[in-house]
Amino acid sequence: MKLVAWISLVGISLAGLALANAAHAADKIARTPDGKPDLNGIWQTMGSAHWNLEPHNAAAGPVTALGALGAIPGGLGVVEGGRIPYKPEAAKQRADNKANWLERDPLVKCYLPGVPRATYLPHPFQIVQEPNTMLITYEFAGADRIVYMNRPGSRAQVDSWMGYNLGRWEGDTLVIDVTGQMPDSWLDSAGNFHGPNLQVQERYTPAGVNVLLYQATITDPDVFTRPWKISMPLYRRLDKNMQLLDFKCVEFVEELLYGKYRKGAAQ
């Protein structure tokens, strides 16, 4: 009970902050002809959440040859309350994942990142906003997801790496419920993971012309003791003629994945 009260308190204070930001920004943000916030554009996070969602110190990277260029920056953490509420057995799994990071992290293999990890990778993504459909397309691995704005209550026909995405507007906040994700994706490069029953609710709230507040609530009763939240700003990429470029990383991992099967390779 105490825990629940604490969560709702955090929830309310954060929602209050978001609303205050939104109210402040409401008269300044771009809008589509139907009056919704215009989220079209290229966005990117800053920070090191992709390395580890929880607070973490800077550390040497795994590739000796890259030296300081390959070192991992520290991060304040983006999890509300600081820690991910793992069930005891799941906490062991996370530690085991972390100990076997490079062998297990699906992004090392250039797999589609899933949601929310796609959002805070150190690559831009583009929102393409139609009234009934949105496309969010990510530079990393050319991942993309189609968000349906007009079919509440429908369900995924089949699991996928980028999930089944149902969107709706709550005031000026775009809310996307993501279900039907493959169990194989991770949440960061620190071994944080989920199971097959993951549900993610994302909230994109304008906090100015060039900033969105991104929040995601992560629910998976198989893995976590309660739903938990991450939040971070998304910044508009203002570079002149900004566009997403190829990052079709499959080619970059062929030696890693298939080199051992090459003719003449040591078996």
Place this chain on the structure above:
Amino acid sequence: MRTLLAIGVIAALGVPAHATEPAKPSAKKYVVPRTESGQPDLRGVWNYGSDTPFERPAQYKDREFLTPEEAAAISKQIRDRSAQLEAGDAGTPIDPTGGYNQFWMDYFGQGANLRTSLVIDPPDGRMPPVQPGVKVENGGLGPDTNGTLPVRFRVGGINKDGPESRGLSERCLMGYSSGPPFVPSLYNNIVQIFQTGTHAVIMTEMIHDARIVPLDGRPPLDPALTQWSGDSRGRWEGDTLVVETRNFTDKTTSFRGAGAGKDLHLTERFTRVGPNRVDYQFTIDDPKTYTKPFTALIPMVRADGDLYEYACHEGNYGLPNILSGARQDEHEATAKQGGTPK
């Protein structure tokens, strides 16, 4: 085997598609609906499948169109043959490796084309010859192709020495037929078009390629930047969306099996011609590969359904199995000759 047979049959038929909707404009001019930003509305999911041959079969000579009766008869023949093949597949271990059987096939005409070929220019419906000395390697589902690195074709391979000996689709780098330009193939001829005031996105389901097309008149990319699907810029000419694409890599062909795409200038035109139809026209202009430009027209019809996720690389057990199988064969051959297997 059955898969190969089926494909062989289609190639042997080599006959054009049926149609129920004449390609000629009707007397009453169609008014193209507009998006909220006032652009012609091309949004939605479209099927570009076709059983019209890409090039005009010799038997039609100068004839550009079939009669609706001829087209319907040919279409029925193709569908009947497909149903026959699919019935033959039922309950048989047609392909223990899990390859494509007839169930997958979706090469039927979409009721929109009376033409005898998809190529509309040159007027003979045939692609122009390639320039002398241009490498042409088509690959295919059968035995390996006798070819050289780099492998730019999509399906098959030149040997099994390493990943780069295989076609780009076996490596999950490009789709079989998703282009650009996209062309009808045996299955998955599905594209979704998205539009905002400033951008269009052409997203083929195959290989989940979302090609983003800025419409804001910005300059092309620096020539040092090359991309698998090129770099696209779009504009409106009347009700037609015109997309010009350059900056292709040296890693794909110019078109089909010919040449290299790095100097390709691709122009695509999307025109809504009815409530449920968009005409897709593309021109291949690459003087390094082809002796002159050529243009194809592919009618697309609205598809009733969603795009699904085509996660090719994530499930690519085929490529490591092909390579490790070849190593195992080598190992066994060495052992049989009394050598010391390594």
